[in-house]
Amino acid sequence: MNWTAVAAIYRFEMARFFRTLAQSFISPVLSTSLYFVVFGAAIGSRIEQVEGVSYGAFIVPGLIMLSVITQGISNASFGIYFPKFIGTIYELLSAPVNFLEIVLGYVGAAATKALFIGVVILITAHLFVDLTIQHPFAMILFLVLTCVSFALLGFIIGIWAKNFEQLQLVPLLIVTPLIFLGGSFYSISMLPPVWQTITLFNPVVYLISGFRWSFFGVADVPIGLSLLAIAAFTGLCLVAIGWIFKTGWRLRA
Template sequence: MNWPAIRAIYLFEMARAWRTLLQSIVAPVISTSLYFVVFGAAVGHRIETIEGVPYGAFIVPGLIMLTLLTQSIANASFGIYFPRFAGTIYEILSAPISPVEIVIGYVGAAASKSILLGLIILATASLFVPLRIEHPVVMVLFLLLTAITFSLFGFVIGLWADGFEKLQLVPLLIVTPLTFLGGSFYAIDMLPPVWRALSLFNPVVYLVSGFRWSFYGRADVSLGISLAMALVFLALCLGAVTWMFRTGYRLKA
């Protein structure tokens, strides 16, 4: 394993986050805080508790998951797309570094930035509402799984996209709507039976449910199913990245 090469890619990507601190860190935290204030203030007065949890505290795991998904995809997709756009990807591909090491460097940096954002939002939310984390090990597990999986998904998007517009296509039209409809701000048990059944086809439901269980011990679906779905999506993303490197898809001129 070429650790110096991995470290070089990782540190370069992390340095880009610090150079664009307002865009990479501050803006997502402010946006998520506004979600929290608006939903907590506007809806919280009408819905005091959900499954015994104050509404303001109930939405915190969903908000963290929303940020984790969107930022993991954005960080990873831009991180690998820009070298393709600038032409420097060929220098990386011709260097003595394997595809596995390239993926570890880029995905590791994207996941690290997303996890940092999630922890900052968690700390910010604790200033507004009383939070408890009943299962911290499970919380960390879902943080890592989600960040790594969706960073891989973003890496796939960054290789697939042939323009800056396509970088935003999947996150805006697919991922963000699925997150809002995935129980981030409500329990799916509150939905009519038909809509609840349809919600179970939304993969984000399982991520939000498992993550919320780590906080309050309550979930829309069982923890085992949530964990299994997260691992399945991780395997699919790994398979897609492997295929892209083996075939040279969007990598070879």
């Protein structure tokens, strides 16, 4: 393993993040605050409690997931797409690094950024509502796994994308709807029975449910199933990336 190269990629990618630290920091704080004002205060005052948890607190895990997933995808997809776009990819392809090292560098950095934003949101949320985390280790595990797995997905999207439109396509058309319909802001038990069944086909449901369980001990689906789902998703992304690197798809002519 060329760990020096992994560290070099990681540091270079993190530098991009720190150059725009203010933006990286302000935007999640602002959007989280807005969600709290709209959902927590305006709507939450009418819902009061969901499964024994105040609505304001109930949406916190979903909000964190929403940001972490979109940030993980966008950071990783941009991270690998940008060198392709500006041409600096040549250096990566001609360097004595294998694909695992490239993935570790890029996905590691993207996941770190997503994790950072997740933590910022958690702290911001703490200012608005009382939060107790019943299973802190499970919470950290879910958070980290989500950051990593969606950064992997973002990496795939970044390699697949041929232009900036395509870079936005999957997050916008598939991921964001899945998150919103995955119980970020409501419990599945609030849905009509038919929709409850349909919703179970949405993989994000398992993530949010598991993450929420780590906070409040309540879940839409069994916790084991949630862990299985995220493990399967991570595995799937790894297989896809393995194939990309074996074939050089959209990287090497």
